[in-house]
Amino acid sequence: MSFPWAKEYTPSTPLMVWLDEKLPLPRLIHGAVGGGYEVPRNINYMWNFGFLAGLCLVIQIITGVVLAMHYAADASVAFNSTEHIMRDVNWGWLMRYAHANGASAFFVVIYLHIFRGFYFGSYKAPREMIWLLGVVIFLLMMATAFMGYVLPWGQMSFWGAQVITGLFGAIPLVGEPIQQWLLGGFAPDNATLNRFFSLHFLLPFVTLGVVILHIWALHIPGSSNPTGVEVKSESDTLPFFPYFVAKDGWTIGLFLLIYSAFVFMMPNALGHPDNYIPANPMQTPAHIVPEWYFWPFYAILRAFTVDLLFIPAKLMGVLAMFAAILMWFFLPWLDRSPVRSATYRPLYRKFFWFGLIPAMLVLFWCGGAPAAEPYVMLSQIASIYYFAHFLIILPIVSSIERPDPLPFSITEAVLGKDDAALLAPPAAKL
Amino acid sequence: MIRILSILAGAFFSLALLVSLGTGVYTFATEPAAETAEHAFHELPKKLHLASDGLFGHFDRQQLQRGFKVYQEVCAACHSIKHVAFRDLAALGYSPAEIKAVAAKATIAAPDPLTGEVKDRPGLAADKFPPVTYAGQGVPPDLSLIAKARGNGGPYVYSLLTGYAAQPSDLVKRFPDSKTPSGLHYNPYFANLNLAMAAPLTGEGQVTYSDGTKATVDQMSQDVAAFLVWTAEPTLEKRLQTGWVVLGFLLFATVLGYFAYRNVWAGQKGH
Numbered sequence: 247m248s249f250p251w252a253k254e255y256t257p258s259t260p261l262m263v264w265l266d267e268k269l270p271l272p273r274l275i276h277g278a279v280g281g282g283y284e285v286p287r288n289i290n291y292m293w294n295f296g297f298l299a300g301l302c303l304v305i306q307i308i309t310g311v312v313l314a315m316h317y318a319a320d321a322s323v324a325f326n327s328t329e330h331i332m333r334d335v336n337w338g339w340l341m342r343y344a345h346a347n348g349a350s351a352f353f354v355v356i357y358l359h360i361f362r363g364f365y366f367g368s369y370k371a372p373r374e375m376i377w378l379l380g381v382v383i384f385l386l387m388m389a390t391a392f393m394g395y396v397l398p399w400g401q402m403s404f405w406g407a408q409v410i411t412g413l414f415g416a417i418p419l420v421g422e423p424i425q426q427w428l429l430g431g432f433a434p435d436n437a438t439l440n441r442f443f444s445l446h447f448l449l450p451f452v453t454l455g456v457v458i459l460h461i462w463a464l465h466i467p468g469s470s471n472p473t474g475v476e477v478k479s480e481s482d483t484l485p486f487f488p489y490f491v492a493k494d495g496w497t498i499g500l501f502l503l504i505y506s507a508f509v510f511m512m513p514n515a516l517g518h519p520d521n522y523i524p525a526n527p528m529q530t531p532a533h534i535v536p537e538w539y540f541w542p543f544y545a546i547l548r549a550f551t552v553d554l555l556f557i558p559a560k561l562m563g564v565l566a567m568f569a570a571i572l573m574w575f576f577l578p579w580l581d582r583s584p585v586r587s588a589t590y591r592p593l594y595r596k597f598f599w600f601g602l603i604p605a606m607l608v609l610f611w612c613g614g615a616p617a618a619e620p621y622v623m624l625s626q627i628a629s630i631y632y633f634a635h636f637l638i639i640l641p642i643v644s645s646i647e648r649p650d651p652l653p654f655s656i657t658e659a660v661l662g663k664d665d666a667a668l669l670a671p672p673a674a675k676l
Numbered sequence: 677m678i679r680i681l682s683i684l685a686g687a688f689f690s691l692a693l694l695v696s697l698g699t700g701v702y703t704f705a706t707e708p709a710a711e712t713a714e715h716a717f718h719e720l721p722k723k724l725h726l727a728s729d730g731l732f733g734h735f736d737r738q739q740l741q742r743g744f745k746v747y748q749e750v751c752a753a754c755h756s757i758k759h760v761a762f763r764d765l766a767a768l769g770y771s772p773a774e775i776k777a778v779a780a781k782a783t784i785a786a787p788d789p790l791t792g793e794v795k796d797r798p799g800l801a802a803d804k805f806p807p808v809t810y811a812g813q814g815v816p817p818d819l820s821l822i823a824k825a826r827g828n829g830g831p832y833v834y835s836l837l838t839g840y841a842a843q844p845s846d847l848v849k850r851f852p853d854s855k856t857p858s859g860l861h862y863n864p865y866f867a868n869l870n871l872a873m874a875a876p877l878t879g880e881g882q883v884t885y886s887d888g889t890k891a892t893v894d895q896m897s898q899d900v901a902a903f904l905v906w907t908a909e910p911t912l913e914k915r916l917q918t919g920w921v922v923l924g925f926l927l928f929a930t931v932l933g934y935f936a937y938r939n940v941w942a943g944q945k946g947h
Binding site for chain 2: 287326329332333334339340343484488489492493495496498499500502503506507509510511513514519520522523532549550551552554557559562566569573576579580582618619620622623626627629630633634636637638641642
C-alpha cells in the first residue's frame with residue numbers, strides 16, 4: 247500500500263520493462279526504499295535507528311559468517327580457535343572485534359529505536375503489528391546475543407550459560423528437566439556449545455525474516471512521525487529516495503565512526519576481562535555478569551530477594567524478568583490515549599522523562615554492579631517503577647490526561663500553515 | 677478488561693518488590709555488611725606507562741626483547757605462553773636465525789613423520805611455545821592472555837610483581853581470620869590478597885640485559901609487563917594504525933555525506 251500521490255514505478259529501458267514483467271524486483275525496491283515510498287517529511291533523527299538496526303544485522307551476519315569459517319565449536323578447542331582467529335587468521339582480529347562490538351552497537355541502536363517508539367507512541371494503531379514484530383525481533387536478538395557470548399568458551403561464557411539456563415530450573419516441577427534439555431547435560435559442556443553454535447548461526451536468519459515482515463508491516467500504514475498526526479496530503483510527505491536515503495546515508499557514516507572507534511581503539515571496553523580466561527567448571531568467577539545490554543533485565547531478576555507466600559524469590563525474579571519484556575506485547579492496548587506523540591501529552595511526557603528513563607538508567611547501572619547493597623535496593627525501587635510505569639501508570643494516565651492541541655497536519659507543524667487544509671471543506675478539519 | 681488485568685499484574689510485581697525492598701532495607705539498617713580483608717586492603721594497580729598505551733600506542737621492541745628475556749629466564753620455569761608461536765617473535769625484531777635458535781632450544785612433543793609415534797623433537801619457528809610442566813602444587817596459569825584477562829592488565833602485572841610485602845599487622849589485628857596461610861604469599865594487588873606464587877623477581881641483576889639496561893626489580897617487572905601486553909594482543913599496533921586510516925576515511929565520507937544530504941534537502945525544510 248502507499249499514498250495515492252506516490253510515484254509509480256516506470257521502467258525506462260526495454261530490459262527493465264522485460265524484467266518488470268518477469269520479476270518485478272526493481273518495482274519492489276522502488277516501493278520499499280525508493281522514490282515510491284512516501285515518508286512524513288517531519289521525521290527527526292530518532293527515525294534513523296531502524297535503518298541503522300538493519301545495517302547492524304547485516305554487519306553481524308557478514309562478520310559472523312566469516313568467523314564461523316575459522317571457529318571450532320568443540321569445548322576442548324573453542325577458546326583456542328578464538329585466539330587462532332585473533333592471531334593467525336588474516337584480519338581475524340578485525341572480524342572478531344567487529345562482531346563482538348557489533349552486538350553492542352546493535353543493542354544501542356535497538357534500545358534507542360524502542361524508546362523512540364515509547365516516546366512517540368509508535369506502537370499505537372494502526373501500527374500494532376509493526377510493534378509486535380519488533381518485540382519478537384528484540385527477543386530473538388537477546389537469545390542470539392546470549393548464545394553468541396557462550397561461543398568463545400571463556401569463564402563468563404561458561405558461567406553465563408550456567409546462570410541463564412539455571413533460570414529455567416526455577417520453574418516448579420518441569421524446571422530441571424527443561425534446564426537439562428537446554429544444556430544437553432547436567433552442566434554446560436560440549437553438547438551445550440554445539441547446540442548454541444548451531445542456533446547462533448540459525449537465529450540471525452530467522453531474525454532477518456521477521457525484520458522483512460516488520461518492514462512489510464511498516465509499509466502498510468507508512469512511518470509514524472513526531473507529531474503523531476497521520477499523513478493527510480501530498481505536502482506532508484517526501485519520497486524515501488532521495489530525501490531519506492541522503493539523511494540515512496550520512497548518519498550511517500556517523501554511526502560507523504562511533505562504532506569503528508570502539509572496534510579499533512577500545513575493542514575490549516564493553517567486554518569482561520574474565521572471558522579471556524578459558525572456561526573452568528571448577529572455578530566460579532567472583533562476579534558473574536552478563537553483557538551490558540542485559541543489565542536492566544538482570545537487575546530485575548536479582549531484585550526479588552524474598553519468597554512471596556508459596557512463590558520462591560528466584561521464580562519471582564525469573565517471571566518478572568520475562569514479564570519485563572513480554573508485557574511490551576500488550577502496550578498498544580494498555581495505552582488507550584488517542585494521541586500518539588508525547589509531545590502533546592504533558593502528563594505522559596513527565597512520566598517518560600522523570601520516571602521511565604531514570605528507572606531504566608538505574609537498572610542498567612545496578613545490573614552490572616555486584617549483588618550487594620545499595621545496588622539491590624536501588625534496583626528494587628527502579629523495578630517497581632518499571633512495572634508500575636507500563637502496567638499501572640500508562641493505562642491510568644491515558645484516561646485522565648488532557649492532551650495539548652494537535653497541529654492540524656504535518657505540513658502545518660512544519661510550515662506553520664497548511665494551504666491544502668484551508669482549501670478543504672470545514673468538516674474535514676475535525 | 678486487559679487494563680484491569682494489567683493493573684493487577686503491576687500491583688503484584690510492585691508488591692513483591694516492596695516486600696523485598698522492605699526486607700532489604702531492614703537488613704541493611706540492622707545488620708551492616710561485615711567488612712572483609714579483601715575489601716579493606718586490596719589495592720588497584722599502580723600507574724605504569726607503556727609505549728603501547730593510548731590511541732597512538734606502539735610497541736617498544738627494545739623493551740619487549742628485555743621482557744621476553746625475563747619471561748624466558750624467570751617466568752617460563754612455571755608459566756607457558758601457549759598461544760604465542762616462535763615465528764611471532766619476528767615482531768619483536770628478532771631475525772629468522774635468532775628465532776630458529778630460540779625455537780630449537782624448546783622441546784616439542786609431536787608425531788614423528790616416519791613412524792607416527794609422538795616423540796620429542798627440537799622446536800621449529802612454526803611451533804607454538806610448548807606447555808610447561810609444573811612440579812609443585814596448583815596450576816600456574818598460561819600467561820599468553822593474562823594482560824587481557826585482568827582489568828588494566830599491563831599495570832596489574834607490574835604491580836603484582838613489585839607488590840609483594842609482609843602482611844600488614846593492622847590487617848591481622850582487624851581480620852584475625854585473614855592471616856596469610858602458610859605456603860601463600862601476601863600481595864595487596866592480588867584479588868584475594870594471598871597467592872601461591874612467591875615473589876619471582878627478587879634481586880637486581882637476576883637477568884642480564886644485552887642492551888646494557890640496569891636490571892632492577894622494577895625495570896624487569898615493567899619489561900615483562902610490556903612483553904605480556906604484547907603476547908595478549910600482538911595485533912595491537914596494526915589495529916590502532918588501521919583504525920586511524922578507517923576513522924579518517926569515515927570522517928571524510930561522513931562530512932561528504934552530510935553536505936550531500938544538505939544539498940538534497942535544500943529548500944525542503946521550510947522552517
